[in-house]
Amino acid sequence: MVAGLTAAAVVAVAVLAYQASANAPESVASSSSATPKASASAPAQPTAKPKPTKDALAVPADSDTGERVVYALKDRRVWLVDGNEKALRTFTVMPSPVSPPPGVYQVTSRSGTVQGSDGIPIEHVVRFASVGEVAVGFSAAQDGSMQAPDPQSKTGGVRMKRADGNAMWTFATVGAKVVVVP
Numbered sequence: 001m002v003a004g005l006t007a008a009a010v011v012a013v014a015v016l017a018y019q020a021s022a023n024a025p026e027s028v029a030s031s032s033s034a035t036p037k038a039s040a041s042a043p044a045q046p047t048a049k050p051k052p053t054k055d056a057l058a059v060p061a062d063s064d065t066g067e068r069v070v071y072a073l074k075d076r077r078v079w080l081v082d083g084n085e086k087a088l089r090t091f092t093v094m095p096s097p098v099s100p101p102p103g104v105y106q107v108t109s110r111s112g113t114v115q116g117s118d119g120i121p122i123e124h125v126v127r128f129a130s131v132g133e134v135a136v137g138f139s140a141a142q143d144g145s146m147q148a149p150d151p152q153s154k155t156g157g158v159r160m161k162r163a164d165g166n167a168m169w170t171f172a173t174v175g176a177k178v179v180v181v182p
Contacts, residue, residue, distance in 0.1 A: 059087050060181050064104055068177040069128075069138075069168070071158070073099055078138070078160070080171045088171070091164040093138070094146045098156045100129035100136050105178040110169070113142070117155045120145065123162070124169035128178040131156065138172070140165025 059079050063070040070079040071093075079090045111125040120141045127137035136156035146159045160168065172178070 057087070057090050059085070059090075063181050064177070064179045066177065068179050069107075069172050071138075071178060071180045072182070073102070073180065074182055078158075078164070078168070080167060089164070089167050091160060091167075093164075094148060094159040096136065096156045096158055097149055097151050097153050098131050098134045098136060100131055100156075100180050102180050102182050105129045105180065107172050107174050107176045107178060110172075110174060116141070116157055118149060118153065118157070122157065122159075124165040125157075126168055126172045128172075129156075129180070138165070138168050 059070060059081055060072055063079075063081075065085065066081075067083045068081050070081055072078075073095065076092055076095055077090060078093050079087045082088050105128045107126055107128050109127045111127075113121065113123045114125055116122040116139065120143065122139040123142050125137050125139040127135050129136040134154050134156045136158070138158045138160060140160050140162045142162075144162050146161065149155055149157070149159075
């Protein structure tokens with residue numbers, strides 16, 4: 001009796017295993033040592049090679065040319081680009097509630113240290129745009145914080161880490177080009 005139950009269980013497991021392998025996708029059903037089988041739904045010609053993935057740190061293609069600061073609004077990222085189109089540095093930023101529209105700007109003024117409109121002492125302020133009566137610029141909090149600003153506030157401070165603020169300060173002097181991309 002035990003032998004009969006064992007045989008029935010083995011047959012049931014074998015049937016279930018066959019059904020599972022017959023219904024599994026080919027990438028799962030075939031092992032690395034097995035040769036791939038032709039599928040009725042598979043295309044007759046070879047599939048195209050996958051497109052290379054975009055380098056997330058590459059300078060955006062539509063960001064003008066020459067020495068410039070590139071600020072990508074959606075990516076929350078800045079690039080410092082030299083005259084040979086090489087990114088000298090790239091880093092993430094915390095955008096402000098007020099952002100300038102995409103376009104080409106110039107650094108209009110700089111301040112070594114000031115009080116941020118949110119009450120936090122900031123340094124290396126590099127202003128490049130105005131939206132209404134709000135000045136927009138890059139800065140670093142002296143305490144190193146990059147907290148999200150109050151979305152209801154009317155501020156234009158794009159915050160970065162202190163080391164990135166130092167690099168921005170050295171790179172973006174008055175008159176330097178700043179390109180804002182979506």
